[in-house]
Amino acid sequence: MATFTRSNAWNNGGTFTNTDLLWYAKGVGVMQGRKLDDLSSWWFFAAMHGEYIKESGFPGWGALPSPPSTPTTPHPSTSVWNKYWDQCQHQSWYFVPWHRGYLLALEAQVRAAVVSLGGPSTWALPYWDYFGPGTESQIPPAFTQTKLPDGSPNPLFVKARYGPKGDGHISVPMPPVNQKCMSNDLYTGTDHNTPPPGFGGPKTGFSHSGRQSGNLENNPHNLVHSFVGGNAPDGETYGLMSDPGLAALDPIFYLHHCNIDRMWAVWNSNGKSNPTDSAWLKGPAAHGQREFVMPLPTNKSWVYTPDQVDSLSKLDYTYDSLPKLAPAVNLLSQRLTHLGATAAAARVAGGAAVSQGENSELVGANEGALPIKGKGASTTVKLAPDVRRKVSASLTAASESAPPDRVFLHLENVRGTHDAAALSVYVNLPPGANPADHPELLAGTVGLFGLRRASRKEGEHAGDGLDFSLEVTPIIDALHMKHALDTDSLQVSVVPYQPIPDKAEVTVGRVSVYRLGR
Amino acid sequence: MVSDARELARVRNPVLLLSALAWILLLVEPGGMGVHAHFHAAGAGAMPLGASFRMLLAMNPPASLAAGWFVMLVAMMSPVLIPPIRHVRQRSFARRRARSVLLFVSAYGAVWMLAGCVVLAIELAVKRFAPQSYWPAAAVLLFVLLWQFSPVKQHCLNRCHAHTELAAFGAAADLEALRFGVTHGLWCAASCWALMLFPMLLPRGHFVAMVAAAFLIFAERLERPMSPAWRWRGLGSVKRILTARLIPADL
Numbered sequence: 174m175a176t177f178t179r180s181n182a183w184n185n186g187g188t189f190t191n192t193d194l195l196w197y198a199k200g201v202g203v204m205q206g207r208k209l210d211d212l213s214s215w216w217f218f219a220a221m222h223g224e225y226i227k228e229s230g231f232p233g234w235g236a237l238p239s240p241p242s243t244p245t246t247p248h249p250s251t252s253v254w255n256k257y258w259d260q261c262q263h264q265s266w267y268f269v270p271w272h273r274g275y276l277l278a279l280e281a282q283v284r285a286a287v288v289s290l291g292g293p294s295t296w297a298l299p300y301w302d303y304f305g306p307g308t309e310s311q312i313p314p315a316f317t318q319t320k321l322p323d324g325s326p327n328p329l330f331v332k333a334r335y336g337p338k339g340d341g342h343i344s345v346p347m348p349p350v351n352q353k354c355m356s357n358d359l360y361t362g363t364d365h366n367t368p369p370p371g372f373g374g375p376k377t378g379f380s381h382s383g384r385q386s387g388n389l390e391n392n393p394h395n396l397v398h399s400f401v402g403g404n405a406p407d408g409e410t411y412g413l414m415s416d417p418g419l420a421a422l423d424p425i426f427y428l429h430h431c432n433i434d435r436m437w438a439v440w441n442s443n444g445k446s447n448p449t450d451s452a453w454l455k456g457p458a459a460h461g462q463r464e465f466v467m468p469l470p471t472n473k474s475w476v477y478t479p480d481q482v483d484s485l486s487k488l489d490y491t492y493d494s495l496p497k498l499a500p501a502v503n504l505l506s507q508r509l510t511h512l513g514a515t516a517a518a519a520r521v522a523g524g525a526a527v528s529q530g531e532n533s534e535l536v537g538a539n540e541g542a543l544p545i546k547g548k549g550a551s552t553t554v555k556l557a558p559d560v561r562r563k564v565s566a567s568l569t570a571a572s573e574s575a576p577p578d579r580v581f582l583h584l585e586n587v588r589g590t591h592d593a594a595a596l597s598v599y600v601n602l603p604p605g606a607n608p609a610d611h612p613e614l615l616a617g618t619v620g621l622f623g624l625r626r627a628s629r630k631e632g633e634h635a636g637d638g639l640d641f642s643l644e645v646t647p648i649i650d651a652l653h654m655k656h657a658l659d660t661d662s663l664q665v666s667v668v669p670y671q672p673i674p675d676k677a678e679v680t681v682g683r684v685s686v687y688r689l690g691r
Numbered sequence: 692m693v694s695d696a697r698e699l700a701r702v703r704n705p706v707l708l709l710s711a712l713a714w715i716l717l718l719v720e721p722g723g724m725g726v727h728a729h730f731h732a733a734g735a736g737a738m739p740l741g742a743s744f745r746m747l748l749a750m751n752p753p754a755s756l757a758a759g760w761f762v763m764l765v766a767m768m769s770p771v772l773i774p775p776i777r778h779v780r781q782r783s784f785a786r787r788r789a790r791s792v793l794l795f796v797s798a799y800g801a802v803w804m805l806a807g808c809v810v811l812a813i814e815l816a817v818k819r820f821a822p823q824s825y826w827p828a829a830a831v832l833l834f835v836l837l838w839q840f841s842p843v844k845q846h847c848l849n850r851c852h853a854h855t856e857l858a859a860f861g862a863a864a865d866l867e868a869l870r871f872g873v874t875h876g877l878w879c880a881a882s883c884w885a886l887m888l889f890p891m892l893l894p895r896g897h898f899v900a901m902v903a904a905a906f907l908i909f910a911e912r913l914e915r916p917m918s919p920a921w922r923w924r925g926l927g928s929v930k931r932i933l934t935a936r937l938i939p940a941d942l
Contacts, residue, residue, distance in 0.1 A: 534785050537859070555860065557860075
C-alpha cells in the first residue's frame with residue numbers, strides 16, 4: 174500500500190470542503206511568502222519550469238497582473254540559476270518523466286509547509302480530471318474564489334487565467350481536447366494505433382524547448398494549457414497557463430500535470446511499455462547534457478533519471494483511480510474494410526502478421542509562409558503527381574502484407590508570440606462552410622503552448638518554431654473511395670479557436686503532406 | 692525517408708567516412724594538403740617583397756593551396772553538416788534529395804572556399820614576414836580564446852542550429868537549398884574561422900592542432916543554442932566525449 178494517494182480535485186464538489194485543496198492553498202500560500210532566490214519558494218519552482226524574469230513588458234514577470242504578486246528579485250547566483258531554472262522538458266520523450274520528478278519535488282515542498290501548519294503528513298497533490306463526468310471539465314471552484322474560508326486571500330486565485338473564450342470562465346472544451354492518445358501502443362515511434370512521434374514524444378536530448386510534441390503532450394496537455402490561459406481582454410496578452418515561462422506561477426498548473434502524470438500511469442497500468450533505450454532510462458545527463466535536478470525540503474538536491482521515476486511503485490504513491498482502458502480497436506482492420514479489402518481485414522482481425530512500411534516521403538507542400546491572423550487562413554498544398562499516384566496505388570492494393578500508406582499533414586516552422594492560440598486544421602473545407610459542420614474534414618487541433626520560446630532566435634531551438642504532424646489518413650481514404658484523390662492539390666484551412674491578434678504574428682513556415690509506407 | 696535511426700545512419704555513415712578519408716589524406720600528404728611551405732627567415736629578409744611573394748606562390752601554387760584547403764574543409768567541417776543535410780533530405784521530395792543536398796553542400800562549400808582566400812592570404816603573409824615563428828599562431832590562439840568566450844561566437848553558433856523551411860517544387864526548391872547552404876556557410880565560417888586559422892600558422896604540430904580544432908568545432912555544435920553571453924563553450928562536450936559519454940541522442 175502506497176503512503177501517498179493522489180485524489181480527484183473534484184471530490185466534495187472541488188470546493189474547500191475538499192481538504193486536499195484547502196491544504197494545497199495553505200501550502201501554496203506559505204511558499205508564495207518566500208523570496209525568489211529561496212529554493213523552496215513558489216517563485217523558484219515556477220522558474221525551474223521556465224521564466225521571463227529579466228524581460229521587460231509582457232511576458233516579463235514584472236509586467237504580470239496581480240494576484241499573484243510575482244517577484245523579479247532577488248536573483249539566485251548564476252550557478253544556482255543555471256543548475257535549476259529553465260529546466261522543463263517539452264517536445265521530447267523526457268516530457269513525462271521530467272514532469273513526474275518536478276511534481277514530486279513540488280509536492281514534497283507543499284507537504285512540508287502543510288505539516289508545519291499542522292496538516293496531514295500524508296497530504297498529496299490532487300489532480301484535475303477534466304475528462305470527468307458532469308461539470309468536471311470546469312476548473313474546481315476552489316480556484317475561482319478570491320478568499321479562503323477564513324477570509325484570507327486565496328493563493329489559488331490567479332487574475333491572468335482567462336479561459337478558452339477569454340471571458341474568465343475556465344473549462345476545457347471537448348472536442349477538441351480528447352484522450353485519443355491513450356489508445357497508442359508505442360511510447361516513441363509509430364504503428365497503426367500510434368501516430369508519430371508516439372505517446373511519450375520523440376527521441377531527443379535535453380529539450381527545454383523542442384520541435385514536435387508527443388501525442389499525450391499535444392492533446393490534451395498543450396491544448397489544456399492554451400485554453401486555461403486563454404486570451405486576455407486586452408486582445409494582445411494571454412493567461413499564465415498558456416506559456417511555459419509563466420505556467421507554473423498558476424497553482425492549477427500542478428493539478429493539470431498531476432492528471433497528465435495519472436494518464437501516463439494509466440497507460441502503463443494497461444500494459445503499455447516505456448522505452449528500454451538507455452538514452453531514455455539514464456536521461457540526458459548520461460550523454461553529457463544537463464541533469465534533471467530538484468531542490469528538496471531537506472535543503473538537499475535530488476538528481477533523478479527517467480528509470481527512477483518510470484513507475485508509481487518505485488515512488489511510494491498512487492492514484493485513487495487508475496481505470497482499465499477499453500480494448501483497443503484494430504484500426505488497420507477497420508481501415509482495410511473501409512477500403513474494400515474485406516478478406517485482408519478479416520485476416521488482420523484474426524491476428525495475421527502485419528508489415529509496416531517505414532518510408533516517410535514528401536507528397537506535396539504549399540508555397541511560402543502562411544500568416545494566421547484573425548479568424549484564420551487557408552492555403553493550397555500542391556501534390557507531386559508521381560508520389561500522389563504512389564499513395565493511390567497503395568490504397569487500391571491494400572492488404573495485410575502491403576498495408577495502405579498513412580498520410581500526414583505537417584505544419585512546419587510555426588512561429589509567433591501567442592501561445593494561447595489553438596488551431597484547428599481542415600482539409601478541403603468548402604468555401605464559406607462552417608468548419609463545425611464538417612468534423613469529417615478535421616485533421617486535428619493543436620495548441621501553441623511553447624510557441625514564443627520556440628520562436629526566439631537566441632532560444633534553445635534557434636527560432637525554428639514548432640512543428641505539428643496531423644494524421645489525415647481517414648480524409649485521404651475518403652477521397653480515394655470517392656475517386657477524388659486524383660487531384661493536383663489539397664486545400665488546407667487553419668481555423669483558430671479564438672481570433673488571433675494581428676500583433677501575434679503567427680505564421681506557418683510551410684504546410685506539407687507526407688506519406689508513410691513502403 | 693526511413694525510420695529516424697536508419698535515416699541518421701544513411702547520412703552519418705558516408706559523411707564520417709568522407710571525413711576520415713580526408714584526414715588520412717592530410718596525414719599522408721601533409722606537404723600538398725594544408726601544410727604549406729615556409730620561407731627560411733634569412734632568405735625572406737634578403738629578398739624584395741614582390742619577389743619573395745612570387746617565390747612563396749611558386750612554392751605554394753594557388754591550385755595546390757585551394758586543394759589543400761578543400762581537403763581540410765572536408766576533414767574538419769563535414770561532421771557538423773550531418774544535421775542540416777538530414778534537414779534538407781527530410782524537407783525534399785525523394786527524387787530531389789540528392790540534388791538538393793548537392794546544392795546545399797556546394798553553396799556551403801563555396802562560402803568556405805571564399806573564406807579560404809582570406810585565411811590563406813593571412814597564412815602566406817605570416818609565412819612571408821614571420822617564417823618559422825610561433826608568435827603569429829600564439830596571437831591567433833589568444834584571439835581564439837577571447838572569441839570562444841564571446842557572445843558573438845554564441846550568436847553565430849545559434850544561427851548554425853537554425854534549420855528553416857525549404858520550398859518543395861522547381862526552381863524555388865533549388866534556390867532555397869542554395870540559400871540555406873550560403874547562410875549556413877556564412878554563420879559556420881563566422882563561428883569557426885579563427886579555429887581554422889590557428890593550426891595553419893603553426894610551423895610545426897599543425898596536424899595535431901587541426902585535430903584538436905576539429906574536435907572542438909564538433910563538440911561545441913553538440914551544445915544546444917543558448918542566450919549569447921560571455922562563457923566558455925565546447926570544452927564541456929569535449930571532456931564528455933573523451934570520457935566516453937558519447938553524443939546526445941538527437942544529433
